[in-house]
Amino acid sequence: xxxxxxxxxxxxxxxxxxxxxxxxxxxxxxxxxxxxxxxxxxxxxxxxxxxxxxxxxxxxxxxxxxxxxxxxxxxxxxxxxxxxxxxxxxxxxxxxxxxxxxxxxxxxxxxxxxxxxxxxxxxxxxxxxxxxxxxxxxxxxxxxxxxxxxxxxxxxxxxxxxxxxxxxxxxxxxxxxxxxxxxxxxxxxxxxxxxxxxxxxxxxxxxxxxxxxxxxxxxxxxxxxxxxxxxxxxxxxxxxxxxx
Amino acid sequence: xxxxxxxxxxxxxxxxxxxxxxxxxxxxxxxxxxxxxxxxxxxxxxxxxxxxxxxxxxxxxxxxxxxxxxxxxxxxxxxxxxxxxxxxxxxxxxxx
Numbered sequence: 147x148x149x150x151x152x153x154x155x156x157x158x159x160x161x162x163x164x165x166x167x168x169x170x171x172x173x174x175x176x177x178x179x180x181x182x183x184x185x186x187x188x189x190x191x192x193x194x195x196x197x198x199x200x201x202x203x204x205x206x207x208x209x210x211x212x213x214x215x216x217x218x219x220x221x222x223x224x225x226x227x228x229x230x231x232x233x234x235x236x237x238x239x240x241x242x243x244x245x246x247x248x249x250x251x252x253x254x255x256x257x258x259x260x261x262x263x264x265x266x267x268x269x270x271x272x273x274x275x276x277x278x279x280x281x282x283x284x285x286x287x288x289x290x291x292x293x294x295x296x297x298x299x300x301x302x303x304x305x306x307x308x309x310x311x312x313x314x315x316x317x318x319x320x321x322x323x324x325x326x327x328x329x330x331x332x333x334x335x336x337x338x339x340x341x342x343x344x345x346x347x348x349x350x351x352x353x354x355x356x357x358x359x360x361x362x363x364x365x366x367x368x369x370x371x372x373x374x375x376x377x378x379x380x381x382x383x384x385x386x387x388x389x390x
Numbered sequence: 391x392x393x394x395x396x397x398x399x400x401x402x403x404x405x406x407x408x409x410x411x412x413x414x415x416x417x418x419x420x421x422x423x424x425x426x427x428x429x430x431x432x433x434x435x436x437x438x439x440x441x442x443x444x445x446x447x448x449x450x451x452x453x454x455x456x457x458x459x460x461x462x463x464x465x466x467x468x469x470x471x472x473x474x475x476x477x478x479x480x481x482x483x484x485x486x
Contacts, residue, residue, distance in 0.1 A: 147408035184405040198402060244404040245417035245480070246432030358397060380433075382398045 149186060150174070152239040154231055155210065160298050163217040164264065165228040166202065171239060174209040177201055179275035180248035180268045180353070180381075183213065183241030187223055197223045200268035200355075200381075201242065202299075204275040214298060216264040247353065247381045251279045256348045259287040259313075260334075260364045262356020266291075266298050268381060269355055273313050277306060285313040286350075288342045290334050290360065293322040316342030333360075339367045346372030351379070358382040400434035403443050406457060410466065413480045420474040424452035431455075431474065445470075 156168030181201055188194040203212040217228040249257065249272040259269040266289060276285055291297050297317070307315050318334045319327065329338075344350040352373060354364045361382045368378055404416045416432040427449040434445040434454055442458030447470070454470035
């Protein structure tokens with residue numbers, strides 16, 4: 147797979163630390179929801195750094211994709227992408243990548259999405275893909291996030307769940323909750339799995355994405371709730387922020 | 391075997407491995423040469439805090455694949471996989 151040239155065509159701040167970057171990619175072959183791209187930045191002295199970012203947008207044929215990048219305090223690449231990058235700048239990009247952590251439009255079974263922090267990004271591509279192809283597959287999302295201000299795509303998720311019930315969303319706040327929340331802040335637990343996800347007898351396919359420790363924990367909870375290991379697909383990213 | 395919990399999934403290796411293989415091997419099913427477990431390569435545990443990539447069996451921790459870049463070569467060690475079953479539909483796509 148070769149590196150392609152991509153041009154920044156739009157920038158949108160999602161939260162205080164996350165920015166969505168819209169890219170026009172030359173000869174882009176389209177993608178499948180859940181896939182990622184590798185982005186390569188090269189300094190004038192030839193030093194280069196490669197990072198993987200999930201595609202946030204639904205598959206389309208117009209050669210455009212969006213990625214959402216979370217700024218990491220000690221990051222080497224994410225501060226540049228979220229602060230310095232301007233519309234019109236060029237990036238090198240390799241993709242679309244990965245054929246396992248994907249949702250295809252011909253899947254009709256119930257889908258359980260479980261996101262930890264910016265692990266929402268590839269799952270949002272699946273939700274957007276479902277909406278754009280008019281799929282009727284039942285979707286649920288359990289979204290674990292630090293605090294209300296850190297929620298990505300909050301308005302769009304609300305619109306999708308309010309207007310046409312295309313996805314049922316349950317939030318789990320880990321540090322600070324909205325005022326009307328009945329659940330104290332805390333990581334996801336068996337109770338939330340019981341109330342906020344499809345029961346295992348519906349045989350959903352689950353997609354879990356987040357930091358390694360989150361994915362490990364969520365995976366264990368799903369298995370304890372009766373879900374088959376073979377029906378759970380995971381995508382972890384490191385504490386170093388090498389992914390997303 | 392006990393290994394530290396700082397790993398990613400095999401799918402994170404897909405970009406690097408696309409430099410070598412014509413098709414996406416991360417969605418292929420393979421067998422661990424040590425414990426005999428079957429799984430998608432994407433489900434292996436991937437370690438990247440090392441010079442290159444190391445993929446280990448998610449069940450027993452055995453090294454399935456090592457891939458290390460030097461200036462002159464890419465060293466690829468696949469001893470830990472008894473085999474990989476590649477979907478013929480994907481082979482055709484990659485060959486076209």
